[in-house]
Amino acid sequence: MNRKFSRELLRGSIDFMILGVLADRPKYGYLIQQDISAASNQRVKLPPGTLYPLLHRMEADKLIRSKWESDTGRKRKWYEITAKGKKQLATQVDQWREYVECVSQVISVFPYPKSA
Amino acid sequence: MDQHRTEKRNMANNQFEKYLELLKGFLKLAESRKEEIAMELRDHLDHRMDQLTRKGKSPEEAERIAIKEFGDAIRMAASFVDVSDFKRRRWMMRFTTFAIVGSFVTALFVMSMWPQNGPIQVASSQAQEETATPATSKEKRDPRGVIPATTTVSRTRSTAEELAIRALSSEVPKFEVEGERLDIAIQKLSQAARVPIHVSKYLEESGVDLETPVTLKIENAKLTTILDLMLGDQIESTDWDYGVRDSLIFIASQDNFEEMMEVRVYECSDFAVPATVKSPIHAPFGGMTGAGLGGTGGFFSVPSNPRRVVPGQGNTPLQGSPIQKLFRVETGT
Numbered sequence: 001m002n003r004k005f006s007r008e009l010l011r012g013s014i015d016f017m018i019l020g021v022l023a024d025r026p027k028y029g030y031l032i033q034q035d036i037s038a039a040s041n042q043r044v045k046l047p048p049g050t051l052y053p054l055l056h057r058m059e060a061d062k063l064i065r066s067k068w069e070s071d072t073g074r075k076r077k078w079y080e081i082t083a084k085g086k087k088q089l090a091t092q093v094d095q096w097r098e099y100v101e102c103v104s105q106v107i108s109v110f111p112y113p114k115s116a
Numbered sequence: 117m118d119q120h121r122t123e124k125r126n127m128a129n130n131q132f133e134k135y136l137e138l139l140k141g142f143l144k145l146a147e148s149r150k151e152e153i154a155m156e157l158r159d160h161l162d163h164r165m166d167q168l169t170r171k172g173k174s175p176e177e178a179e180r181i182a183i184k185e186f187g188d189a190i191r192m193a194a195s196f197v198d199v200s201d202f203k204r205r206r207w208m209m210r211f212t213t214f215a216i217v218g219s220f221v222t223a224l225f226v227m228s229m230w231p232q233n234g235p236i237q238v239a240s241s242q243a244q245e246e247t248a249t250p251a252t253s254k255e256k257r258d259p260r261g262v263i264p265a266t267t268t269v270s271r272t273r274s275t276a277e278e279l280a281i282r283a284l285s286s287e288v289p290k291f292e293v294e295g296e297r298l299d300i301a302i303q304k305l306s307q308a309a310r311v312p313i314h315v316s317k318y319l320e321e322s323g324v325d326l327e328t329p330v331t332l333k334i335e336n337a338k339l340t341t342i343l344d345l346m347l348g349d350q351i352e353s354t355d356w357d358y359g360v361r362d363s364l365i366f367i368a369s370q371d372n373f374e375e376m377m378e379v380r381v382y383e384c385s386d387f388a389v390p391a392t393v394k395s396p397i398h399a400p401f402g403g404m405t406g407a408g409l410g411g412t413g414g415f416f417s418v419p420s421n422p423r424r425v426v427p428g429q430g431n432t433p434l435q436g437s438p439i440q441k442l443f444r445v446e447t448g449t
Contacts, residue, residue, distance in 0.1 A: 029156060030163040048160050049187035052153070053195030060203045077156045 004043050014046065015058055016092040019085050022064060026080035029055060055079060063088055132161050135183055142193030145200055153196060157186070276363035283311035284339050284365060291342055292333045299326040301346060302367065309339045313365045322369035323353035339365075 021027065021035040032055070033046050046054075058064045063085035068075050081089070136157065140150045161182050168178035186192065288309045293301040299315060306313040320326055330350050334342060343358055347367070358367045 028159065030160045033160075047185055047187055048157065049192040049195065052156065052160075053192065053199055056196065056199045057202065060199055060206075074159070075155060076159055077152075 004045070010044065013096065014044075014050070014054060015063070016089055016096065017044065018054065018058065019063060019081055019089040019092070022079060022081040023086070023089060026078045028076050028078050032079065058085070131179055132158070132183055135186065135189055139189040139193050142190055142197075144197055149200075161186075277360055280311060280360040280363050280365055283309055284360065287336050287338055288334075288342060290335050291337070294331050294333070295329045296331075297326065298324075298328045298330050298346070298351065301330040301332070305339070305342060305346070309342075311339070311365055312363065313367065316366070316368035316372050318372060319356060319367060319369055322355040322371065324351055324356050324369070325353075328352075343367075 017036055018032060021032055021039065027035065029052060033051055037045050055064065059066055062082055064079045065082055066077050066079050068077055136154045140154060143150050143153065164182040164185065165175065165178040168181055169175060173181065291305060291308045293304055296304065302313055302315055315326065328351055330346055332342070332346055334345070347356055355369050356367060357370055357373050358365060359373060360366070
């Protein structure tokens with residue numbers, strides 16, 4: 001089973017997935033998109049129309065910062081995680097694990113219809 | 117490499133530039149900011165086209181797919197504008213918060229510096245100073261021992277008067293003298309009541325013997341009661357009176373008080389309308405109680421004591437005074 005996730009399910013977790021892929025080193029938009037796609041086994045694909053406004057919002061929230069660099073003569077915008085972003089990532093990862101565990105527990109208690 | 121990408125994009129009819137122009141048209145942002153966004157999106161497109169052409173797509177097909185992935189230009193523009201609005205709203209919220217906090221702090225500062233609050237401490241310290249060094253206060257008076265009348269009524273002075281008035285009607289927990297000279301007894305009373313009491317040196321000339329031995333033992337009595345008991349019951353002369361002048365309780369002869377009489381003019385509405393009453397102090401000598409006007413004295417300092425009655429002497433110092441004439445003050449005699 002290799003289905004994509006619904007937009008509603010992704011809504012609350014995209015920002016911390018972005019923080020997650022930026023945790024190791026600075027990346028530019030396309031690389032962030034590709035890393036998330038690869039890490040999720042192609043199940044999470046962020047379209048540019050979602051990715052870039054979100055990056056700009058996270059930058060406004062000071063979770064990430066950006067800088068323009070010219071490699072091979074072309075200007076490129078690189079993003080890196082801030083100390084505030086790292087702190088939020090740690091908190092969100094813990095919360096997310098607890099949430100997944102909680103949801104799993106709830107749905108294991110009650111029978112639910114199997115999808116076709 | 118970048119030149120190669122650009123050539124490929126140019127070859128593909130440059131549809132993406134039209135997309136960017138459309139996007140920029142809907143971005144309500146500064147021109148530099150629009151160009152930054154366009155530059156970032158171009159970089160993304162180049163990467164994506166590279167990836168697609170590597171998979172065998174033609175440049176035209178690659179660009180078509182890439183542009184389709186970007187989605188609706190209007191929706192993307194709205195998302196960017198949302199971010200910009202969010203930043204603006206947050207800035208406004210911070211500014212408003214700062215302005216409110218700043219205004220509050222300023223208001224607190226102004227209130228703390230307001231003459232009504234600030235000088236109260238000055239008045240208190242003045243009162244303490246006078247308690248500690250009565251001689252210094254005495255030096256400020258003229259050689260006849262009369263406090264010079266002043267026509268300027270400052271709030272500070274008024275507050276000092278109020279404090280002394282309060283002291284007159286406050287209870288003294290314990291006062292005990294046995295065979296003490298009158299002047300020493302008054303000094304002890306001053307300490308017990310924590311209020312400066314000044315005895316005019318001309319009091320003796322009016323027949324009051326300051327060496328008269330006084331014996332009194334009393335608890336929880338008002339200062340006025342103690343003064344009445346000490347002076348009225350134990351001193352033969354009746355030519356004495358007490359009143360408040362600035363922060364001082366002043367004991368002097370009737371003549372002294374007449375000379376230092378100060379006339380202050382107040383609007384009658386101040387007395388008639390309760391809302392304008394500035395002090396709830398029940399003046400021990402104000403004479404307004406008998407006038408049926410609310411019993412709120414303390415606005416004026418009249419150096420007489422109509423409440424004090426010396427039996428058989430008909431001591432009515434307010435008779436004939438301007439206050440008496442204006443308000444028909446009943447002295448209670």
